[in-house]
Amino acid sequence: MSSATPTDADLDTLSLQLGRPVRDVVEIPARCRCGNPLVAATAPRLSNGIPFPTTFYLTHPTLTAAVSRLEAAGVMAQMSQRLQDDDALANSYRNAHQNYLTERERIREVAGLEPVWEIEGISAGGMPERVKCLHVLVGHSLAVGPGINPLGDEALELISEDWNQQMCTCATAWDHEAEVPTKDLSRHVRRLNQQKEDA
Numbered sequence: 001m002s003s004a005t006p007t008d009a010d011l012d013t014l015s016l017q018l019g020r021p022v023r024d025v026v027e028i029p030a031r032c033r034c035g036n037p038l039v040a041a042t043a044p045r046l047s048n049g050i051p052f053p054t055t056f057y058l059t060h061p062t063l064t065a066a067v068s069r070l071e072a073a074g075v076m077a078q079m080s081q082r083l084q085d086d087d088a089l090a091n092s093y094r095n096a097h098q099n100y101l102t103e104r105e106r107i108r109e110v111a112g113l114e115p116v117w118e119i120e121g122i123s124a125g126g127m128p129e130r131v132k133c134l135h136v137l138v139g140h141s142l143a144v145g146p147g148i149n150p151l152g153d154e155a156l157e158l159i160s161e162d163w164n165q166q167m168c169t170c171a172t173a174w175d176h177e178a179e180v181p182t183k184d185l186s187r188h189v190r191r192l193n194q195q196k197e198d199a
Contacts, residue, residue: 003028004027004028004029004041005027005028006025006026006027006028006037006040010025010028010037011025012180013036013037014037014040014059015180015181016174016175016176016178016180016181017037017059017060017061017173017174018059018181019181020181020183021180021181021182021183022040023042023046023047024042024043024046024047024052024111025040025041025042025043026041026042026043026107026110026111027040027041027107027110028040028041029041029056029142029143029144030139030142030143032060032168032170033165033166033167033168034168034170036060036170037059037060038058038059038060038063038142039056039057039058039059039060039139039142039143040056040057040059041055041056041057041103041107041143042054042055042056042057042107043107043108043111043113044104044107044108044111044113044116044119045108045113045114045116051116051118051119052119053104053119053122053123053124054124054136055100055103055104055107055124056100056103056124056136056139056140056142056143057139058135058136058138058139058142060163060170060173061173061174062162062163062169062173063138063159063163064135065162066159066162066163067134067135067138067155067159068135069159069162070134070155070158070159071133071134071135075134075155075158076126076131076132076133076134077131079131079151079154080126080130080131083129083130083131089150089151092150093127093128093149093150093151094127094128095148096127096128096137096140096148096149096150096151096152097123097127097128098128099140099144099148099149100123100124100127100140100149101121101123103140103143103144104123124136124140125137125140131151134151134152134155137149137151137152137155138152138155138156138159139152140152141153141155141156142156
């Protein structure tokens, strides 16, 4: 079984999957059956100082595209409504929120960081009250395994024809021959650069 510790090859693969340099990856908590990353566990404070609540970041292009199609089909609104109507589901989802916070604290400690007070008690993906990002929920489900995040697990079931853990689409999911990106154009970095210009 592959280690959770990211190698240089893992980091290059993540950068190719995302189309930008990967940042502050602490672990690879979920891998394809071939060993390529599916999810990156990111430090809760980036090296540029920005707090980053999205601990489990879904990176694999086949997965991200399939989940995006679910979001476009209105699945998030349906799930959010069910959280209002189904007490058992809502309770399980609150437990998933707590698990996310616990896992982020573990990742923070692995990364050797001080507590990130700005995001204390805040998880991601809309937890614990609504569904705001299915990519986060699926990333969480893959990272911690089934039975923790009910809506992440459900989303994985819904995309199972496009991707499931028995299949590998890595050969065609991204350009393996491309140059590894070196320029970070993410919104977090653009915002930080804008703040420096405005100062």
